[in-house]
Structure formats: C-alpha cells, structure tokens
Amino acid sequence: MADPSLAGLTDLSAVRERLTGSRLEVADFRFLDREPGPDAPFRAVVHDPDAYRSVEVTGRLGDLAGAAARAVQFRPLPGREEFERAVEAVRGHAEFGPLLAAGGATAYRPMPPLADVTNGDGTVDRVVTVGLRTPEDAVKHRIIGVRAKDGTVVRDPEGVPAPSARDCVTTPAADNCPSPAGGPRAVRVRVRRGTTELWDLVVNRPATSSGSYGSGVELRFVAHKGERVLYQAHAPILNVRYAGDRCGPYRDWEKEEVCFNATGSEPAGPGYRLCTSAPRTILDTGNDQGDFRGVAFFHTGSELRILSELAAGWYRYVTEWRLADDGAIRPRFGFGAVTNPCTCLSHTHHVYWRLDPDVGGTTANRVDEFNDGAGWTPIRRETQRTRDPARHRQWRVVAPASGRGYGIVPGAGDGTADAYGVADLWVLRYRGAAEIDDPRGFDTRAHIGDFVNGESVDGQDLVVWYGAHFLHDQSGPRPPSHFVGPELRPLIV
Structure with a gap:
C-alpha cells in the first residue's frame, strides 16, 4: 500500500487552520493497521520550519478531508547543512571565532543537538548546538548555541554539559563517504x-x-x-x-x-x-x-x-x-x-x-x-x-x-x-x-x-x-x- 500524497496532507484544511507557512513539510507518516488497506487509518506529523510549530494529523485514507489535526511538540534534528550554518556563525563571533581558528581547534556535533529557548509569549527559538574542542587550552571543550532564525550565538545555552578540561575521546568525526544517491527505501x-x-x-x-x-x-x-x-x-x-x-x-x-x-x-x-x-x-x-x-x-x-x-x-x-x-x-x-x-x-x-x-x-x-x-x-x-x-x-x-x-x-x-x-x-x-x-x-x-x-x-x-x-x-x-x-x-x- 502506497502512502497518500504527502503534499496533499499539508494542504488539508485541518492543517491550514493551525499552520499557515509556505514551506510545510511532512516530518513523519505511518499506517496504524498491520496490513493497511485502501481505507487504512494513519498518523502523520506536519511541521512548519518557519514558525517552528507542528501538528499531528490522524485520519483514514478513504476520507482525507475528514482528518483531524492537533498541535504537538516536534523538534526536527539538525541536518548537516543546518549544523554547518551554525559553525559559520561561530566562526564570525568575536570571542569564539578566534578559538576556532587556532591551531588544532575543531567544531563537532555535540549532545544535545538542540538547546531551544521558550520565550515569554510561548514561542520557541530553535537553537542548534556546536561543540568546540581547543586542545591547547585549559578548557578543552565548550558547547555553545546558535539561534537558527538569525545566527545569533548563545554563549551559555541551557541543558548542555559545562565547559570541561576532559578530553574523553579525541577520534575526530570523519563522515567521509558520500550519501547514496537515490536507492530503495x-x-x-x-x-x-x-x-x-x-x-x-x-x-x-x-x-x-x-x-x-x-x-x-x-x-x-x-x-x-x-x-x-x-x-x-x-x-x-x-x-x-x-x-x-x-x-x-x-x-x-x-x-x-x-x-x-x-x-x-x-x-x-x-x-x-x-x-x-x-x-x-x-x-x-x-x-x-x-x-x-x-x-x-x-x-x-x-x-x-x-x-x-x-x-x-x-x-x-x-x-x-x-x-x-x-x-x-x-x-x-x-x-x-x-x-x-x-x-x-x-x-x-x-x-x-x-x-x-x-x-x-x-x-x-x-x-x-x-x-x-x-x-x-x-x-x-x-x-x-x-x-x-x-x-x-x-x-x-x-x-x-x-x-x-x-x-x-x-x-x-x-x-x-x-x-x-x-x-x-x-x-x-x-x-x-x-x-x-x-x-x-x-x-x-x-x-x-x-x-x-x-x-x-x-x-x-x-x-x-x-x-x-x-x-x-x-x-x-x-x-x-x-x-x-x-x-x-x-x-x-
């Protein structure tokens, strides 16, 4: 059984009542039946990357117009391009840029990958974390954040490990092979x-x-x-x-x-x-x-x-x-x-x-x-x-x-x-x-x-x-x- 049109899900009236962005994307889709038929129940998550909001859509294949939507918390993981944009923002920062330019210094993908900030009005700012390793410094590791919407560097994001002199593993992340082009699911x-x-x-x-x-x-x-x-x-x-x-x-x-x-x-x-x-x-x-x-x-x-x-x-x-x-x-x-x-x-x-x-x-x-x-x-x-x-x-x-x-x-x-x-x-x-x-x-x-x-x-x-x-x-x-x-x-x- 093929998935329904993903573009069709983003255009449903139940979705558009809650999300109005121009770049809506289906972040998750799954059938709820063991052996889905033409009227199988499904559940999907539609995400608005600009407003940083998401809804869960539930319904049946035979009645897409009758699908229901409700707001849910969903935070897509940063991809390679988004992380590299965050690293470039760090390179341009007055304090952290020179550290990253020093000999032997590297940027790496840390844990947690996000340190989002909830504002007083209930909106959420997406903050991508960047790890800095400066092996010649007394503080060898520090994790900072970059606000995705404008590239602002967040010096001390909440929920990340404190700056550390520990160098637990020094094996660099290589990720040096191409991603497969196409290929079956x-x-x-x-x-x-x-x-x-x-x-x-x-x-x-x-x-x-x-x-x-x-x-x-x-x-x-x-x-x-x-x-x-x-x-x-x-x-x-x-x-x-x-x-x-x-x-x-x-x-x-x-x-x-x-x-x-x-x-x-x-x-x-x-x-x-x-x-x-x-x-x-x-x-x-x-x-x-x-x-x-x-x-x-x-x-x-x-x-x-x-x-x-x-x-x-x-x-x-x-x-x-x-x-x-x-x-x-x-x-x-x-x-x-x-x-x-x-x-x-x-x-x-x-x-x-x-x-x-x-x-x-x-x-x-x-x-x-x-x-x-x-x-x-x-x-x-x-x-x-x-x-x-x-x-x-x-x-x-x-x-x-x-x-x-x-x-x-x-x-x-x-x-x-x-x-x-x-x-x-x-x-x-x-x-x-x-x-x-x-x-x-x-x-x-x-x-x-x-x-x-x-x-x-x-x-x-x-x-x-x-x-x-x-x-x-x-x-x-x-x-x-x-x-x-x-x-x-x-x-x-």
Missing part, C-alpha cells in the same frame, strides 16, 4: 542453501526506519524455511544516563547513518551492500572513516549478518541482526564515540528492541516465563518484567496451536534495569504504529509501561519489548564486549 533479502530457502525478509535501512527517532536496521515479514516468525523487529528507543547526571541524560536517535568499511556490490541499489568480507565499523577500526553508509550484508557460512553504523551527536552505534541458518536470531547493539568531553564519565546505555512475533506463522501467540524452582509459567496479561539471573529467568513466545516457539535468552552482558532503565521485558497486546513512540514528553527514559493496561496477551497478537543495559565505566575493568543483545532460539514446546 527497503529491499527483500533471501538466503538459500541449494534448493532450500532459509530466510526471506524485508530490510529497511536506518534512514527509512519507523518511529520519530528512527529504529536502526528494521526487519519486516521475517520467515524461516517458509514460515513467518516475525512481522516486525527494530529498536525504537535508545537512551543514556550518566552517574550523577554530569552529562545528559539523552534520548538518542537511530536514523543518521555514518560511514564504515564494507567491500562488495550493490545489486539492489545504493545504500544496500552485499559484502565479500566482514564489514568493519568504528568498533573494529577505532576510527570514524569508511567507504559506505547504509546497510551491509555478509554471510559467514552459518549466519547472515545485517548491520549499519549510526551517529547521534558524538555517539557512534552499531545496529545489527544475525540470522543463523538454523533459525536462531541474534539482535545486537554496539556502543562507541568520537571527540567529546563526557564518555569517560561512568554512564549506562539502554537499548530497547520491539519484536512483533508471528511464531508458528500465526498472530495467536503467548509468552511464558521461566524461573528456577517454578518452571515455565504463562503470562496472561500485559506486564513488564526484570531479569533475575539468580533464577535463570528467561522467556519464550509460543504458538499454542502448534507448540512452535522462540526462546528469548538474555545475553551475558545485557545487565538488569535500574530505575532509569525501568524494566527488561514488556509483553503487550499489538496496537500497531500507535505504540512505537512511547508517550514520554521531555523525559528521556523509556515509557513503554504507559502502554500496559491489563489487556489479555494469552493467544493474542502481541508485541514483546526487550531492553539491554550497557555500563561503560572507564575506571573499572574494560567490558569484554561493547555489544549487547539476546538470542532468540527456535523450539518446540
């Missing part, structure tokens, strides 16, 4: 061994993944040996909190692709590369350089690796899926960084995968929980759970009609949620795209629990969220791996 991938088709799925690159902040490499319609096992799999929520809140906390985004090394060809078009050797990201090379941005595929002989590298300010993330020939699925998320003043402070990354299972080729599934001493117990109602390593707690998704299932086995380094991490597993009734973005307001933590309202999940179309928590503390032992993620194992009950 998604590709279909098949893995065959002889005449046997092992995997059949659709892959969306991060730049086209769902959710307001993106969700990394996104899989859809995943089938193993001809049987559907997942309708959708992605990671819509990613955040980080520092000990004592010395930086952040931050809600990160997962749709900004950056360069990594991938050797191969692009038979499906730009942005999707079939590799002849294992791709290498910043976690392999230690630098931020590469020859490709998008999604790389590499078959090791026993599993298909599907991966991409992402940026969120100074963070670098590796989003990956590993599909084994025997049917096992291993979601993985890795953590790195480039030049910044914060990541040498103790902090914990939290990533939350959203898994929409169709185990046994059916949407009628249930989730069981295992604990030592109690065995397997069905989960009957929506809930959220934490890991319990002492009781070897794990979960499985089962199709009661066939007994086929997938175990959810926590990874050894996945940690257990603290108060900020909230929980480790949620079981929810399927409610489509309406429950991809959590209703968090300006809070950075995950609010998946807001979707829990006691509905039955016994033999229903359900969604499982799985959280992993990576503690990065450079004062302690080096983690054995900068990757987290569970293993989904096929089984028969």
Whole structure:
C-alpha cells in the first residue's frame, strides 16, 4: 500500500487552520493497521520550519478531508547543512571565532543537538548546538548555541554539559563517504542453501526506519524455511544516563547513518551492500572513516549478518541482526564515540528492541516465563518484567496451536534495569504504529509501561519489548564486549 500524497496532507484544511507557512513539510507518516488497506487509518506529523510549530494529523485514507489535526511538540534534528550554518556563525563571533581558528581547534556535533529557548509569549527559538574542542587550552571543550532564525550565538545555552578540561575521546568525526544517491527505501533479502530457502525478509535501512527517532536496521515479514516468525523487529528507543547526571541524560536517535568499511556490490541499489568480507565499523577500526553508509550484508557460512553504523551527536552505534541458518536470531547493539568531553564519565546505555512475533506463522501467540524452582509459567496479561539471573529467568513466545516457539535468552552482558532503565521485558497486546513512540514528553527514559493496561496477551497478537543495559565505566575493568543483545532460539514446546 502506497502512502497518500504527502503534499496533499499539508494542504488539508485541518492543517491550514493551525499552520499557515509556505514551506510545510511532512516530518513523519505511518499506517496504524498491520496490513493497511485502501481505507487504512494513519498518523502523520506536519511541521512548519518557519514558525517552528507542528501538528499531528490522524485520519483514514478513504476520507482525507475528514482528518483531524492537533498541535504537538516536534523538534526536527539538525541536518548537516543546518549544523554547518551554525559553525559559520561561530566562526564570525568575536570571542569564539578566534578559538576556532587556532591551531588544532575543531567544531563537532555535540549532545544535545538542540538547546531551544521558550520565550515569554510561548514561542520557541530553535537553537542548534556546536561543540568546540581547543586542545591547547585549559578548557578543552565548550558547547555553545546558535539561534537558527538569525545566527545569533548563545554563549551559555541551557541543558548542555559545562565547559570541561576532559578530553574523553579525541577520534575526530570523519563522515567521509558520500550519501547514496537515490536507492530503495527497503529491499527483500533471501538466503538459500541449494534448493532450500532459509530466510526471506524485508530490510529497511536506518534512514527509512519507523518511529520519530528512527529504529536502526528494521526487519519486516521475517520467515524461516517458509514460515513467518516475525512481522516486525527494530529498536525504537535508545537512551543514556550518566552517574550523577554530569552529562545528559539523552534520548538518542537511530536514523543518521555514518560511514564504515564494507567491500562488495550493490545489486539492489545504493545504500544496500552485499559484502565479500566482514564489514568493519568504528568498533573494529577505532576510527570514524569508511567507504559506505547504509546497510551491509555478509554471510559467514552459518549466519547472515545485517548491520549499519549510526551517529547521534558524538555517539557512534552499531545496529545489527544475525540470522543463523538454523533459525536462531541474534539482535545486537554496539556502543562507541568520537571527540567529546563526557564518555569517560561512568554512564549506562539502554537499548530497547520491539519484536512483533508471528511464531508458528500465526498472530495467536503467548509468552511464558521461566524461573528456577517454578518452571515455565504463562503470562496472561500485559506486564513488564526484570531479569533475575539468580533464577535463570528467561522467556519464550509460543504458538499454542502448534507448540512452535522462540526462546528469548538474555545475553551475558545485557545487565538488569535500574530505575532509569525501568524494566527488561514488556509483553503487550499489538496496537500497531500507535505504540512505537512511547508517550514520554521531555523525559528521556523509556515509557513503554504507559502502554500496559491489563489487556489479555494469552493467544493474542502481541508485541514483546526487550531492553539491554550497557555500563561503560572507564575506571573499572574494560567490558569484554561493547555489544549487547539476546538470542532468540527456535523450539518446540
């Protein structure tokens, strides 16, 4: 099903009653049905970049004129051109321009990316942040702001890390490869061994993944040996909190692709590369350089690796899926960084995968929980759970009609949620795209629990969220791996 005319959405009377600008843009669009038909419900966000205001539009394809609109808070992330304009404004500033012109000084994309100011009359000024690294100064890092509408430099924007003598990472942001020209939003991938088709799925690159902040490499319609096992799999929520809140906390985004090394060809078009050797990201090379941005595929002989590298300010993330020939699925998320003043402070990354299972080729599934001493117990109602390593707690998704299932086995380094991490597993009734973005307001933590309202999940179309928590503390032992993620194992009950 194709999206409706995006230009048509900006012209709707419900939108024009609230937004009058000449450059309205559709910032987000999604269907709310699992299999959208000609009258499918949808939700979109229309943004006015001049007034810096947005509305959410809800309606049905068959009745666009009857769509409703309401004001929402929406702040598009700064793109490369907007950031470069901000850097030019800093170059012309009487105090900061000479610092940036000094030998070895650099400007970089910091966290947070915006430090907007709300005025007394309720209007909001968009303020793009710029990080300055001056390695020869006692203060090596400072983060300043630039007001987008007129280029005014804001010396001490609110909500950014304080000027710092720390030089946590000195690896410069390179981003030195071209963006793919054109290319498909998604590709279909098949893995065959002889005449046997092992995997059949659709892959969306991060730049086209769902959710307001993106969700990394996104899989859809995943089938193993001809049987559907997942309708959708992605990671819509990613955040980080520092000990004592010395930086952040931050809600990160997962749709900004950056360069990594991938050797191969692009038979499906730009942005999707079939590799002849294992791709290498910043976690392999230690630098931020590469020859490709998008999604790389590499078959090791026993599993298909599907991966991409992402940026969120100074963070670098590796989003990956590993599909084994025997049917096992291993979601993985890795953590790195480039030049910044914060990541040498103790902090914990939290990533939350959203898994929409169709185990046994059916949407009628249930989730069981295992604990030592109690065995397997069905989960009957929506809930959220934490890991319990002492009781070897794990979960499985089962199709009661066939007994086929997938175990959810926590990874050894996945940690257990603290108060900020909230929980480790949620079981929810399927409610489509309406429950991809959590209703968090300006809070950075995950609010998946807001979707829990006691509905039955016994033999229903359900969604499982799985959280992993990576503690990065450079004062302690080096983690054995900068990757987290569970293993989904096929089984028969």
